Amino acid sequence: MAVVTVLRGVSHGRLSLLPHSQLPIVRPRNRPNVLRIFARYSQAHDLFTTRLQDRLEKLPKLVEDIVQTSLNTGPRGALRLAQGVQAVVGVGSEWLQDVSKTANSSTGLPTQLQLGLLSPLYLRKLFERMGATYIKLGQFIASAPTLFPPEYVQEFQYCFDRAPAVPFEEIKTILGEELGRPIDTVFEYIDPAPLASASIAQVHGARIRGTGEDVVIKVLKPGIEDILVADLNFIYIAARILEFLSPDLSRASLVAIVKDIRESMLEEVDFNKEATNVESFRRYLEAMGLTRQATAPKVYPQYSTKRILTMERLYGVPLTDLDSIKSLVSSPEISLITALNVWFGSLLACESFHADVHAGNLWQLRDGRIGFLDFGIVGRISPKTWAAMEVFLQSISIEDYESMASALIDMGATGKDVDSKAFARDLEKIFLSIQDLDTEVIVAAARDTNTNANTVAANVAFDERQMNALFLDVVRVSESYGLKFPREFALLLKQLLYFDRYTRLLAPNMNMYRDQRIELVSNRRQRNIYQ
Numbered sequence: 001m002a003v004v005t006v007l008r009g010v011s012h013g014r015l016s017l018l019p020h021s022q023l024p025i026v027r028p029r030n031r032p033n034v035l036r037i038f039a040r041y042s043q044a045h046d047l048f049t050t051r052l053q054d055r056l057e058k059l060p061k062l063v064e065d066i067v068q069t070s071l072n073t074g075p076r077g078a079l080r081l082a083q084g085v086q087a088v089v090g091v092g093s094e095w096l097q098d099v100s101k102t103a104n105s106s107t108g109l110p111t112q113l114q115l116g117l118l119s120p121l122y123l124r125k126l127f128e129r130m131g132a133t134y135i136k137l138g139q140f141i142a143s144a145p146t147l148f149p150p151e152y153v154q155e156f157q158y159c160f161d162r163a164p165a166v167p168f169e170e171i172k173t174i175l176g177e178e179l180g181r182p183i184d185t186v187f188e189y190i191d192p193a194p195l196a197s198a199s200i201a202q203v204h205g206a207r208i209r210g211t212g213e214d215v216v217i218k219v220l221k222p223g224i225e226d227i228l229v230a231d232l233n234f235i236y237i238a239a240r241i242l243e244f245l246s247p248d249l250s251r252a253s254l255v256a257i258v259k260d261i262r263e264s265m266l267e268e269v270d271f272n273k274e275a276t277n278v279e280s281f282r283r284y285l286e287a288m289g290l291t292r293q294a295t296a297p298k299v300y301p302q303y304s305t306k307r308i309l310t311m312e313r314l315y316g317v318p319l320t321d322l323d324s325i326k327s328l329v330s331s332p333e334i335s336l337i338t339a340l341n342v343w344f345g346s347l348l349a350c351e352s353f354h355a356d357v358h359a360g361n362l363w364q365l366r367d368g369r370i371g372f373l374d375f376g377i378v379g380r381i382s383p384k385t386w387a388a389m390e391v392f393l394q395s396i397s398i399e400d401y402e403s404m405a406s407a408l409i410d411m412g413a414t415g416k417d418v419d420s421k422a423f424a425r426d427l428e429k430i431f432l433s434i435q436d437l438d439t440e441v442i443v444a445a446a447r448d449t450n451t452n453a454n455t456v457a458a459n460v461a462f463d464e465r466q467m468n469a470l471f472l473d474v475v476r477v478s479e480s481y482g483l484k485f486p487r488e489f490a491l492l493l494k495q496l497l498y499f500d501r502y503t504r505l506l507a508p509n510m511n512m513y514r515d516q517r518i519e520l521v522s523n524r525r526q527r528n529i530y531q
């Protein structure tokens with residue numbers, strides 16, 4: 001909790017050294033008042049002096065670390081600083097405009113505007129402008145509700161990763177360097193217009209020379225590693241200073257956060273890792289006899305490196321694109337069931353699970369199969385978490401909130417005794433509210449006979465916001481009982497809520513946790529749902 005407290009303090013600009021009045025006091029018994037007061041004062045004073053000395057001793061190491069890290073960052077640091085200033089000025093002027101719009105209103109400035117650039121909305125915008133590292137940091141905040149204040153976790157769910165495209169000439173240069181030979185000896189054709197452009201990578205359609213196979217090439221954007229080094233070093237310095245200023249801050253947690261961010265970012269900019277993840281998912285499909293039902297793009301290792309990833313091109317539409325999907329398959333419900341069974345099966349039988357199956361990464365393919373894209377973020381489940389997760393999922397399916405509570409207690413590290421009955425009652429309230437809220441939203445969308453893609457999308461966005469709020473509720477209630485979950489649990493739960501949303505959209509009458517066709521817990525034996 002120390003991390004949360006301090007980070008909250010920072011976010012409201014209130015970080016300070018521990019004042020005298022809050023120093024722990026050891027009460028000696030049976031002493032006259034004056035002596036007691038003196039003893040109390042001198043103990044507090046001693047403690048303060050010891051802490052100060054302790055800190056002063058650490059100061060040279062901190063300065064050395066900062067200097068060393070800044071030297072490692074080199075001129076990239078200055079460049080990043082300039083970009084940072086530009087981003088602050090940009091979002092700052094947006095904020096000023098918004099302030100001036102509300103200046104004449106009688107209700108005064110909304111809290112969002114009062115907090116300035118530190119408010120969730122403007123901080124999210126600032127992160128988006130700052131690019132790759134901060135977008136990933138934002139996405140990390142969104143996935144770590146136990147560490148950050150809920151309003152930030154909620155807002156950062158919408159940290160969009162879109163960035164201007166890098167000119168095609170530059171992309172061609174990178175491809176030539178990475179392939180080590182003229183690109184036209186490998187590719188017969190590359191589409192100069194990118195299929196997608198995010199902060200870290202850009203994707204182009206292409207055709208392999210000789211075989212004529214359609215592929216996509218995911219290219220790491222130039223200079224992205226430099227930006228990462230500069231940004232991660234900056235984040236490291238900030239963490240060190242925080243530790244220095246607040247000795248009460250749990251060091252292990254803060255270091256773990258920085259380590260987690262660092263590791264997940266470095267994994268994402270190494271396409272060899274993504275290639276390994278896709279390949280292991282494909283092996284899982286093969287081993288389970290699921291290749292006729294689902295796929296992930298085949299990787300062309302001979303045309304892939306750390307910086308470029310050449311993959312089979314899939315053709316299809318996102319599973320949530322209701323109108324398009326109906327033109328491809330007669331029963332979107334069956335498609336959804338397949339997707340769910342394949343994903344749940346991977347939890348058990350694959351080395352890692354796809355931890356980012358948002359709508360853009362889950363496709364209904366033209367050939368009828370389900371396509372899983374983008375294996376940049378994966379999770380791994382420890383046996384302990386998985387065992388508790390099994391019970392958790394079973395308990396959802398039978399609406400047994402007491403076993404749900406005990407599964408959550410098993411998963412969440414706590415030294416305290418938890419009142420599992422009260423916890424169960426609180427969980428029940430949350431899950432009941434999920435059912436009510438979502439059904440309402442989706443039914444409203446479905447009744448609209450003129451529904452077009454935009455209408456559906458608007459409703460889905462609204463629905464997603466609610467789902468996230470409910471997901472945060474589960475975590476918040478658990479936290480109030482002293483539970484702290486491993487991050488893989490948050491990844492899993494978030495994914496389940498995404499799936500719940502797809503279910504309400506594609507198969508409103510189906511109960512994901514009860515339907516016999518969905519093997520939530522054990523998917524070793526694939527049932528034939530097509531008979």
Ligand SMILES: Nc1ncnc2c1ncn2[C@@H]1O[C@H](COP(=O)(O)OP(=O)(O)OP(=O)(O)O)[C@@H](O)[C@H]1O
Pocket residue numbers: 161195196198199200201202203216218297311312313314315360361373374375376
């Ligand atoms: N194998 C593929 N076949 C067809 N299109 C693809 C393929 N891989 C990627 N794309 C297209 O490129 C887009 C971005 O790809 P991907 O999700 O892998 O990159 P990303 O940089 O991680 O993007 P994001 O973070 O937005 O998910 C996909 O949404 C899809 O439109």
